[in-house]
Amino acid sequence: MDRTLNVAVIYYSATGTVFQLAKAAATAAEKTGADVRLRKVTELAPEEAIATNQGWSDHVMTTQHIVTATLDDLEWADVILLGAPTRYGLPAAQMKQFIDTTGPLWGQGRLVDKVCSSFTASATSHGGQESTILAMNNTFYHWGCVIVPPGYADPVQFQAGNPYGTSHVSRNGEVPPGETQLAAMEFQTRRTIEIARALVRGRQAEPAQHDQG
Numbered sequence: 328m329d330r331t332l333n334v335a336v337i338y339y340s341a342t343g344t345v346f347q348l349a350k351a352a353a354t355a356a357e358k359t360g361a362d363v364r365l366r367k368v369t370e371l372a373p374e375e376a377i378a379t380n381q382g383w384s385d386h387v388m389t390t391q392h393i394v395t396a397t398l399d400d401l402e403w404a405d406v407i408l409l410g411a412p413t414r415y416g417l418p419a420a421q422m423k424q425f426i427d428t429t430g431p432l433w434g435q436g437r438l439v440d441k442v443c444s445s446f447t448a449s450a451t452s453h454g455g456q457e458s459t460i461l462a463m464n465n466t467f468y469h470w471g472c473v474i475v476p477p478g479y480a481d482p483v484q485f486q487a488g489n490p491y492g493t494s495h496v497s498r499n500g501e502v503p504p505g506e507t508q509l510a511a512m513e514f515q516t517r518r519t520i521e522i523a524r525a526l527v528r529g530r531q532a533e534p535a536q537h538d539q540g
Contacts (some may be wrong), residue, residue, distance in 0.1 A: 410445065440471065
């Protein structure tokens with residue numbers, strides 16, 4: 328019997344685009360029967376900067392109820408989905424700062440064999456989406472994770488067009504993710520969880536196989 332998987336969807340979002348993708352991921356994970364934690368990373372920008380952008384300040388207010396991510400969320404999770412907007416082709420500093428706090432877990436090997444995937448959004452087309460996803464995946468390599476890309480393993484991927492991970496062009500937050508992007512996020516989440524389940528099943532079967540040998 329499959330045990331319940333723990334899924335952590337950890338994101339940073341300024342004006343809400345990545346938050347919408349993260350919510351879609353969390354909902355998709357819940358539909359599979361997983362235990363899910365939707366977590367935001369700590370905002371680093373000063374209040375003065377946030378106040379200059381109405382969309383940014385509105386989003387901060389409307390997501391006050393979202394719990395802030397901690398290292399416990401990573402250790403608890405079997406599956407980790409990271410989402411961050413691109414900043415000059417790299418993940419936003421808020422996500423990078425959170426990643427940089429994981430040294431103690433990494434040093435103890437507590438992140439090894441987590442099953443992981445990542446997603447992003449940018450203001451413009453070709454705005455660094457792929458390089459941002461690859462940069463987040465670099466972290467997974469160091470943690471010793473199993474990285475799951477969506478590839479073109481579902482018809483929606485031929486519409487979404489990004490085999491590295493779900494991405495969206497928001498035009499500075501003016502264009503929310505559409506049906507295709509949300510469906511791609513759902514597929515990416517399901518695929519990541521399916522791979523994690525297969526890994527768990529294989530490990531559960533190992534003792535029986537050894538006994539038979």
